[in-house]
Amino acid sequence: xxxxxxxxxxxxxxxxxxxxxxxxxxxxDADIACLWDDAPQRYPGRRVVDxxxxxxxxxxxxxxxxxxxxxxxxxxxxxxxxxxxGSYAFAAQARFPASPDLRKLVxxxxxxxxxxxxxxxxxxxxxxxxxxxPPLRHLDRRLVSGAHAFxxxxxxxxxxxxxxxxxxxxxxxxxxxxxxxxxxDDHDLTDAERRVLxxxxxxxxxxxxxxxxxxxxxxxxxxxxxxDLPVVIAGGGPLEQPLREQGAAAGVPVTFVSRPSSALxxxxxxxxxxxxxxxxxxxGILPVEAMAAGTPVLSSARGGVTESVxxxxxxxxxAEWRREPVRAAVEQALAASAQDCRDRAMDFDEPVxxxxxxAWVDEQLAG
Numbered sequence: 001x002x003x004x005x006x007x008x009x010x011x012x013x014x015x016x017x018x019x020x021x022x023x024x025x026x027x028x029d030a031d032i033a034c035l036w037d038d039a040p041q042r043y044p045g046r047r048v049v050d051x052x053x054x055x056x057x058x059x060x061x062x063x064x065x066x067x068x069x070x071x072x073x074x075x076x077x078x079x080x081x082x083x084x085x086g087s088y089a090f091a092a093q094a095r096f097p098a099s100p101d102l103r104k105l106v107x108x109x110x111x112x113x114x115x116x117x118x119x120x121x122x123x124x125x126x127x128x129x130x131x132x133x134p135p136l137r138h139l140d141r142r143l144v145s146g147a148h149a150f151x152x153x154x155x156x157x158x159x160x161x162x163x164x165x166x167x168x169x170x171x172x173x174x175x176x177x178x179x180x181x182x183x184x185d186d187h188d189l190t191d192a193e194r195r196v197l198x199x200x201x202x203x204x205x206x207x208x209x210x211x212x213x214x215x216x217x218x219x220x221x222x223x224x225x226x227x228d229l230p231v232v233i234a235g236g237g238p239l240e241q242p243l244r245e246q247g248a249a250a251g252v253p254v255t256f257v258s259r260p261s262s263a264l265x266x267x268x269x270x271x272x273x274x275x276x277x278x279x280x281x282x283x284g285i286l287p288v289e290a291m292a293a294g295t296p297v298l299s300s301a302r303g304g305v306t307e308s309v310x311x312x313x314x315x316x317x318x319a320e321w322r323r324e325p326v327r328a329a330v331e332q333a334l335a336a337s338a339q340d341c342r343d344r345a346m347d348f349d350e351p352v353x354x355x356x357x358x359a360w361v362d363e364q365l366a367g
Contacts, residue, residue, distance in 0.1 A: 001081040001082060001365065002030075002079070002080050002082075003030040003031075003080055003081060003084065004030055004031045004032070004033050004078060004080045004083045004084075005020065005023050005024060005027060005030045005031070005033070005085075006033045006034070006083050006084070006085040006087075006091050006094050007020050007032065007033070007034045008034065008035060008086070008090075008091045009034050009035045010032075010036070010037040010042060011038050011039060012038060012039045012042075015109075015285045016086060016088055016109055017042075018175055018177075018285070019086055019107065019153075019174050019175060019353075020032075020086055021042075022357070023086065023107075023357065025354070026354045026357060026358055027084065030084070031047045031048070031049060031078065031080075032046060032047070032048045033048075033049045033050075033078070033083075033094070034048065034050055034051075035051045035054065035059070035072060036051065036059040037050050038059075049076075049077065049078065051072050052072070053065055053068060053069070053072060069089065069090050070090055070093060070136075073090055073091060073094045073095065074093065074094075074143075075095065075097060077096070078096055078098065078099065079096070079099050080096055080102055081099070081103065082102065082104075082105065082361075082365055083096065083099075083102055083103075083104050084105050084107065084361060085104065085105065085147075086107050086109065087107070087108055087109065087111075088109035088110050088112070088113075089112045090112060092106045092108065092111075092140075092143075092144045093140065093144060103148045103364065103365060104147045104148050105150075105151070105360075105364050106144070106147045106149070106150050106151070107152075107153075107357075108152045108153070108161055109157070109174075109282060109283075110153075110157050110282045111140065111160060111161060111165060112136075112140070113282075114133075115133050115136050115137060115140065116160070116164045118133070137164070140164075140165070141165055141166070144165050144167070147167075148364060149169075149360075150165075150169035150170075151169055151170050151171070151357075151360055152170075152171055152172070153171070153173055153174045153283045153304065154171060154173065154283045154303075154304030155304075155307055156282060156283075156303055156304040156306075156307065157282045157304065158171055170360060172353065172356045172357055172360060173308070173347075173348050173353065174283055174285065174348070174353060175350035175352075175353035175354070176285055176289060176292065177292075177349075177350060178288060178289070178291075178342075178345040178346050178348055178349040178350075179349045179350075181269070181289055181292035181293055181345075182292045182293070182294070182346070184270070184293075186263075186270075188263040189263055189267060193263065193264045193267070196257060196264065197268075199255075200271065201255075203230070204224075204229060204232050204255075204272060204273060205220065205223060205224045205227065205229050205230070205232070205272065205274045205276050206220075206232045206233075206234065206269065206271075206272035206274070206275050206276065206295075207220030207232070207233050207234070207278075208235055208265060208269075209279065209286065210236070210237040211235055211236055211239040211240045212239060213239065214279060214280070215278075215279045217233055217239070217243055218243065219276070220278065221243070221246050221247055221250050223276045223298065223326050224250070224276075225250055225251050225252050226322075226323045226326040227327050227330040227331075228252060229273065229274075229330070230252050230253040230254070231247070231252060231253070231254045231255070232257060232268065233255070233256050234256075234257040234264075234265060234268055235258075235259065235260075236258055240256075240258075243256075244256060266289070269289060269292075269293035269295055270293040270294065272290070274295065274296055274297070274298050274315075274333045274334060275287065275295050275296070275298070275315075276298045276299075277290075277297055277300065277305060277309075278318075278321065279300065279303070280302050280303040281303050282303070282304050283305070283307075284299070284305040284308065287299055287305050287308055287309050287315075288308050288345050288348045289345075290341075291308075291314050291341040291345040292341075292346075293341075294339070294342050295341060296314055296315040296333040296334065296336035296341055297314065297316075297333065298315055298318060298326075298329050298330060298333045299315060299316075299317055299318065300317070300318060301317035301318055302319075308344070308348065309344075310344060312332060313340055313344070314336055314340055314341045315332075315341075316329035316330070316333045317329070
């Protein structure tokens with residue numbers, strides 16, 4: 001049987017790309033279809049079929065390209081027996097007119113959050129998206145109905161798929177390089193990165209992500225203040241200056257590590273006393289990476305992270321980010337066993353994902 005892996009667009013970095021990497025490794029003979037490819041060396045020797053949008057400036061302006069994405073997905077070239085689609089925008093609508101008997105399987109990172117649940121995605125607050133969201137929701141619900149089966153990355157997203165698309169799904173958590181992180185050390189660090197680590201406090205809480213609003217890194221700084229522990233913030237993005245100003249005014253030392261490499265980020269995760277993750281995410285890769293490094297996680301009590309971080313075992317969930325609940329949660333997280341954290345992270349290791357995915361795909365294609 002001839003298959004195709006469908007992805008919204010290919011970027012150099014991203015959790016969705018990690019899923020595509022694992023899919024590509026598990027199904028090495030399948031083509032890859034996308035709207036555009038910003039990492040052309042990612043799949044050497046692989047047939048990657050992009051769209052006409054790749055040859056326009058719109059590939060750099062996703063919001064402007066939005067009205068054209070849907071009709072582009074409706075007419076994709078190629079003859080295939082099956083398609084495995086990773087969707088977080090509108091790839092679930094993909095159609096291959098030359099493949100009338102195509103069996104379409106959709107792995108859902110999320111229905112487009114800025115269309116369906118804009119309160120969780122700042123892009124949904126723009127005037128343009130608010131205007132087009134009602135017809136987009138109608139189209140989205142109607143056009144995904146042709147899919148044979150759905151899998152989701154968490155029960156949190158499974159419930160969203162049921163609400164928005166009216167379809168049931170099986171949960172297959174995404175792959176995390178848990179084994180590699182658990183076995184890692186600091187040997188890959190540069191001398192400059194070692195100096196960064198050596199300058200950090202012996203005990204600290206860590207927050208790491210892009211510096212954007214919904215990641216709520218401001219709450220990481222506040223959590224350090226509530227627990228009277230130093231804070232390290234790693235990443236970069238548009239909110240860096242406000243975060244630095246908050247850190248300078250905080251009652252505990254706050255250190256910023258700008259845009260760390262993967263090696264340095266993993267070293268920070270190993271050194272941290274607690275990893276703090278306030279964001280409401282569909283799954284949350286970084287909390288699992290922290291557990292793989294043996295570090296407990298303090299997380300929001302909402303979102304996919306509640307399915308990976310075991311409250312009272314590998315960390316703590318926080319429903320209210322106020323002083324006393326956060327202080328108590330940090331104390332609870334500090335009591336977690338590093339080995340329990342590593343063991344839990346291994347439930348999400350890439351080989352586990354690939355086995356689950358292969359079993360699901362084989363079952364659907366045999367039915």
